Amino acid sequence: MKKEKIIFMGTPPIAQTILRRLVEEEYDIVLAVTQPDRKSGRKQKITMSAVKEYALLQDIPLFQPQNIKSEYKEIMGIDADLIVTCAYGQFVPEELLEMPKYGAINLHASLLPKLRGGAPVHKAIIEGDKESGMSIMRMVKKMDAGAVMAQCRVKIAEDDTAGSLFEKLAAAGAALLIEQLPSIFDGSAVFHEQDEAQATFAYTITPQEEKIDLQRPLQEVYNQARGLIPFPAGYVLHQGKKVKLHKVRKKAGSHHCPIGEFVGLMDGGMAIAVQDGYLLVDEIQLEGKKRTDAKSFYNGVGKQWVRSCFE
Numbered sequence: 001m002k003k004e005k006i007i008f009m010g011t012p013p014i015a016q017t018i019l020r021r022l023v024e025e026e027y028d029i030v031l032a033v034t035q036p037d038r039k040s041g042r043k044q045k046i047t048m049s050a051v052k053e054y055a056l057l058q059d060i061p062l063f064q065p066q067n068i069k070s071e072y073k074e075i076m077g078i079d080a081d082l083i084v085t086c087a088y089g090q091f092v093p094e095e096l097l098e099m100p101k102y103g104a105i106n107l108h109a110s111l112l113p114k115l116r117g118g119a120p121v122h123k124a125i126i127e128g129d130k131e132s133g134m135s136i137m138r139m140v141k142k143m144d145a146g147a148v149m150a151q152c153r154v155k156i157a158e159d160d161t162a163g164s165l166f167e168k169l170a171a172a173g174a175a176l177l178i179e180q181l182p183s184i185f186d187g188s189a190v191f192h193e194q195d196e197a198q199a200t201f202a203y204t205i206t207p208q209e210e211k212i213d214l215q216r217p218l219q220e221v222y223n224q225a226r227g228l229i230p231f232p233a234g235y236v237l238h239q240g241k242k243v244k245l246h247k248v249r250k251k252a253g254s255h256h257c258p259i260g261e262f263v264g265l266m267d268g269g270m271a272i273a274v275q276d277g278y279l280l281v282d283e284i285q286l287e288g289k290k291r292t293d294a295k296s297f298y299n300g301v302g303k304q305w306v307r308s309c310f311e
Contacts, residue, residue: 004081004185007100008051008060009033009088016050017170018086018107018177025178029060030080035089036064065090072096082184085139086173089118097139102184104139107173109166111151112137113199116144121169122162123202125227128219131155132165134173136180138191145199147191149184152176159249161229205232212236212245214260214310218277222250225279233285236260236272236310243310246291247283252276260309262302270294270302272310 005028008019015034022029032055037048048056055062065071068090076099083097083104097104110120111133117123124132133153138146152172156165183189205228212225212234225248228234235242249269257263257273264271269280285291286301294302 003027004102004181005030005079007031007033007075007078007080007083009083009085009092010051011035011049011089012087012166013050014109014166014170014173015086015088016054018084018174019051019054021174021178022084023058023060027181029055029058031063031075031078032060033063033065033068033075033088036066068096069093083139084177091141091143092139094141105149105184106137106139106144106146107177108135108137108144109133109169109173110202111135111153112144112148113194113196115200115202117202118204120202121165122205122227124156125160125162125165126224128223129156132169134169134176136176137194145194145196147193149189149191150176150180159226161226163230210234212279214272214274214279217275218250218252218279221274221279222248238305238308238310241287243287244285244291245279245281245283246285247281249280249282251278251280253278258309260311262305262308262310264306265294265298268294270298 003026006022008022008029010019011034019032032051034049034051037046039045040047052062063075072093076096080100082100082102085104086107110124112135115123131153133151135148136150137148140146154168154172210228210232212221214221214236225234225245229246233244233246235244251267255273259274261273262270263273266278267280269282271278271280282294283291284297
């Protein structure tokens with residue numbers, strides 16, 4: 001026997017993980033709402049969202065509005081007990097949020113009220129936080145400002161990237177949701193308003209923020225680089241061309257090299273000198289080229305780059 005009827009709204013892999021758990025727990029997913037297919041990659045191939053991929057496999061009805069604000073009327077008549085959203089990517093009209101019997105909840109990848117916005121996972125790592133988490137909140141008109149009913153904490157490891165932290169948060173958030181849903185449906189859930197004075201923001205990564213600032217201390221350079229892995233992947237410039245950094249480590253130590261100098265291979269990675277050590281890059285991607293490992297790069301064009309500087 002299926003459980004309550006849910007409209008699920010989400011787009012990336014973290015949302016797919018949440019949707020999968022709902023299906024595994026036999027909730028009745030009457031509709032999955034996700035972003036339209038987009039062009040991606042160097043070849044601009046049309047790709048579907050992670051949520052769409054899973055919904056198609058499960059024969060879940062799909063809706064992909066270009067702009068849900070003007071297209072939501074199409075789903076207003078659907079019989080649903082609850083809307084669950086996670087990283088959907090569009091603001092949902094209040095009329096739709098209020099349609100289901102139990103309203104709408106959102107899973108947000110931070111410990112609210114900290115890091116509201118579209119890039120809380122990236123920013124948690126970039127800012128050097130030691131922990132993150134998932135919050136379940138009421139959906140309201142103001143961005144990520146709804147009352148919170150439950151949170152779980154997740155430690156951020158020194159070598160976590162945005163990608164690995166997303167995976168941790170997805171698993172933790174799915175478990176938290178399954179644990180908390182019964183209290184929503186039986187009316188025992190308690191929601192607590194957020195402290196607006198404590199709110200911080202993690203807006204979507206801008207193109208300017210993708211450029212790694214090599215002038216900062218090693219830890220901050222390392223945090224910025226790993227906080228942008230695997231997407232959008234940060235970059236440095238070499239002779240005016242972008243060099244994307246797909247896998248990085250750090251090595252502390254004093255030196256007399258100019259900031260940004262490529263000193264060659266060190267501990268298996270290509271070493272870029274920064275203030276108090278070296279950023280070690282294990283996988284890079286030259287502009288217009290495919291990704292490559294540090295050793296292959298060094299044995300190719302890399303040897304010619306030694307003692308030149310990245311910006």
